[in-house]
Amino acid sequence: MLNEPKYLIIKKDIQMKIEKNDFTLGAKIPSEAELRAQYDVSRHTIRQAISELVNQGYLIKQQGSGTFVSDYYKNQENGNGKKTIGVITTYLSDYIFPSIIRGIEEELSKHDYSLMLSSTRNNVENERRSLESMMDQNVDGLIVEPTKSNLMNPNLNYYLSLTEKPTPLIMLNASYEELDLPVVALNDEKAGKIATEHLIELGHTNIGIITKSDDLQGKNRLKGYLKALYDAKLTFSNEFIMRYDTEAKSDLPSLIRIMLENDHLPTAFVCYNDEIAVMLIKEMNEIGKTCPGDISVVSHDDSFYSTTLPSVKLTSVEHPKEELGRRAAQRIVKAVEKGERIDSFIFDPRLIVRESTKDISYEDEY
Amino acid sequence: MLNEPKYLIIKKDIQMKIEKNDFTLGAKIPSEAELRAQYDVSRHTIRQAISELVNQGYLIKQQGSGTFVSDYYKNQENGNGKKTIGVITTYLSDYIFPSIIRGIEEELSKHDYSLMLSSTRNNVENERRSLESMMDQNVDGLIVEPTKSNLMNPNLNYYLSLTEKPTPLIMLNASYEELDLPVVALNDEKAGKIATEHLIELGHTNIGIITKSDDLQGKNRLKGYLKALYDAKLTFSNEFIMRYDTEAKSDLPSLIRIMLENDHLPTAFVCYNDEIAVMLIKEMNEIGKTCPGDISVVSHDDSFYSTTLPSVKLTSVEHPKEELGRRAAQRIVKAVEKGERIDSFIFDPRLIVRESTKDISYEDEY
DNA sequence: ACTCCTAATTTGTACGTACATCTATTGTAC
């Protein structure tokens, strides 16, 4: 059972003596010759053991004088005491992100963890830089809201290399389908489904959707929309499935305007989020159509837009926001402390009915 | 002149080849036997040279396979070069703070700096913990929005010890009057003054104010209000100078309601910020008074409340928000890079006139 | 074409020797 090399046994013995304060700080340890006699090994073996301890900062050698106990390693341990979690989101100030970040910050500060923040502005190059930056800074855990999660992400190898490291990683809102990462998110498919079902229950049979094409949330909400239509044996028209990506968002109002000029408009729209819903309603109003009078609108995220819009309060699928951030932070902290594998958490969506949807079932009777 | 030991010469030669990319990343370097022949030294000498390079992260050895070029040392160099700025604000998700933080983040990421975030929820104990935490983490600079800046702050000694360190510090929105710290802020006194002057110009002579008592911004806006009244030779009534602090904010609506029942109400109010203005207008509406019909309201900060309020768009003093964050970040970066003393930057306020103020000067004529 | 085993290669551990260089102490001369 002499598996362990001699120099390692000696190294550990000396290391232990230092930590037990058998060799007090700054004191001289026995010379190589003495240690050689003590452990009955060659001088080379002693030197090998000591050399590693010098590299790790436990000892300092001085030619002609001796080898001394250092306290440098203690400093290193102090630095490690405080944990830092890196948070990378697409946006910081917009929309529901402040609430999510607040949830994370509250939970982390409760555990005396620090928060390092970075945003990608939904640009994969920025995402790469942020990931690199966080890895450089040796964060103890990472919370990432993926950038363009529905497109092939060029940073997948970064994520893969992260999974090999002991640094825990959890995704927010959505994950990359190519990777099997733990995620804290809303069940977006179900969200899209209940939003659409609400409209179907109100008697709408011709329902359009405006959704985002470059992230998974948009894809899943669309999926839920399609599923709800299929279950209700309703059809849809490709004309009224509008998809947009981050770069084309500024063009969206004019595209909506063009679409609204169609003669056979749907009686209702599902919108990717409140921002889009507001955009749609604004364009509607400008051509003289009202919501919910002419067109009902169901939206997602229940942001401040939902209740502060001048014309109408939005019926919207609730987004857990702060709670989502808190849950993600809880999981990361647990993973850092216990070293366990992280499990996912999927929120069940809930629809908040307000004023932007109208029951038209009786109108069908006429 | 064989001053330098052989193993050092060999080490430097290999190191140079790595840095010149003669040995490309991940590639195998010649075996110990080959190097031994190449440099005509013993294997021990080669091992000594290589061992140091392994310790420095240039090389990775693999028993049975070979010795390979690593890029770890590059990370280490980057890690040291990468700077982190700590940001401590009272709130994160509320109101105009997301915009400020966004401005900071954008500027910092432009310079490849990291951002470490913490919020105090306007609690001095949290502020102390955040400061301690940031100092532990050895941030390279600090941006702090002071907590309860108008009260005696128990953390002043922390700030003083910071000024002795080389870590640059800049205050946001307001500073502590006891300390002479650089600050990036709005000229709050002037802001209060132009808000009040606008009302005076519109013919108002009986003007109230609702302001915050525990921060300097509230104090200065009040100061500006008083100055404008004094300059116009107008008087004020103590009844209609309402002051509140963070802890009593939730009681404010009922206090406002009580005040509104006064028979001799002012014809206009200056509000500390949009949030308070919305609160005031809501209470007014509930007792049947309209804005600006019955009472004009001027507010501060020009937040999203200003334009998305259902009943009326607010006349509000502009707050630089993102620009403020950017300026603060710019100054910190410059101080970190150049080591120069930081100068303050005070924004000149600008009033944005919308719908919540009414000209009543003609009414005086009657 | 595939699997398994063997051999060669490569690094790891461990022993030995010799002399160099630096430091602190001791001894000697003044």
Added chain:
DNA sequence: GTACAATAGATGTACGTACAAATTAGGAGT
């Protein structure tokens, strides 16, 4: 007592050998 030189003792450099352990490549067998 002080200054200097010699010396002893510490680590540093450098050579050598031998075998162990891990990996890779190639060959034998199926």
